[in-house]
Amino acid sequence: IAGITQAPTSQILAAGRRMTLRCTQDMRHNAMYWYRQDLGLGLRLIHYSNTAGTTGKGEVPDGYSVSRANTDDFPLTLASAVPSQTSVYFCASSELAGGPGELFFGEGSRLTVL
Amino acid sequence: GQNIDQPTEMTATEGAIVQINCTYQTSGFNGLFWYQQHAGEAPTFLSYNVLDGLEEKGRFSSFLSRSKGYSYLLLKELQMKDSASYLCAVRDSNYQLIWGAGTKLIIKP
Numbered sequence: 704i705a706g707i708t709q710a711p712t713s714q715i716l717a718a719g720r721r722m723t724l725r726c727t728q729d730m731r732h733n734a735m736y737w738y739r740q741d742l743g744l745g746l747r748l749i750h751y752s753n754t755a756g757t758t759g760k761g762e763v764p765d766g767y768s769v770s771r772a773n774t775d776d777f778p779l780t781l782a783s784a785v786p787s788q789t790s791v792y793f794c795a796s797s798e799l800a801g802g803p804g805e806l807f808f809g810e811g812s813r814l815t816v817l
Numbered sequence: 818g819q820n821i822d823q824p825t826e827m828t829a830t831e832g833a834i835v836q837i838n839c840t841y842q843t844s845g846f847n848g849l850f851w852y853q854q855h856a857g858e859a860p861t862f863l864s865y866n867v868l869d870g871l872e873e874k875g876r877f878s879s880f881l882s883r884s885k886g887y888s889y890l891l892l893k894e895l896q897m898k899d900s901a902s903y904l905c906a907v908r909d910s911n912y913q914l915i916w917g918a919g920t921k922l923i924i925k926p
Contacts, residue, residue: 745821745916746860746904761913793859803848803910805862 704727709794709809716784716816724779724812726794731759734800735777737761737769739790740811746793746807752777784816819843821917823905828923829895837890837920845910851879851890852904854856854919860904863890892922900924 710725728735733754738746748761752771766788768780781788787812794809820842829835841849848867852860866872866881866888878891890903902919909915 743918745838745918746914747916748913751913756837801847801908803865803867805850805865806860806914808859812857 706807707794707796707809709792709812713812713813714815716781716814718784718786718816722781722784722786722814724781724792724794725787726777726779726809727775728777728794728807729775730796730798730807731774732796732798733774734797735765735771736795736797736806737777737779738793738795739763741788741790747795749779749792751800780804781814784814785817788814789816790814818905819909821905821907821914821915823903823917823920825918826921826923828925829892830889831895831897831924831926832892833895834893835895835903835922837922838893839890839905839917841886841888841905841907841915841917843886843907843909843915846883847908847910847912849879849881849888850906850908851888852906854902854904856901863903895924897924897926 707728736751737749751771752758755774774783792812795806822840851863854860864879871880876893904919906914906916
């Protein structure tokens, strides 16, 4: 059972470079999310998708973009990375958006921008 | 603004009981979640409360008082493997999850 797969698990990136973090789920969940986790702060929502073909902005969307072409994939793109985007990024999914069901998380992508 | 407060760190002894508190101020309420996160790993679901009262699940229990904007996670018979961060999250009126910064629980033998 794979659940949610993220890639890469870790990456060091030069400022100004473009980077895409990949996320794939095999649970046929409708909703998917991208969070960043920084020391001392709670998980912060970057973008979300309630169902394939739709996306929405979360709490900290600036500098990031997403797409949801199908149910399984939800890539996160940093168009021009900056050092403040150094963080651990978690992709998550849930069966329905806003329902009582839990979120399932990927193992995270640790990104360092120099 | 919306706010979730939890203690930053707690220490407890193996075999003992510990209570981790969470207070929240959010625009609306549609459920409260507790997640466990071991260092370097992904958060994993522990419990969900939407009505007042206590939900028990093995060694872990979670309590909710909506009128007080308060929840706690109770861990009994602590084991070394319970050393982790515990995250409280509230679903607001827009059905978005607001997360606390987490409580790092250190278990000592």
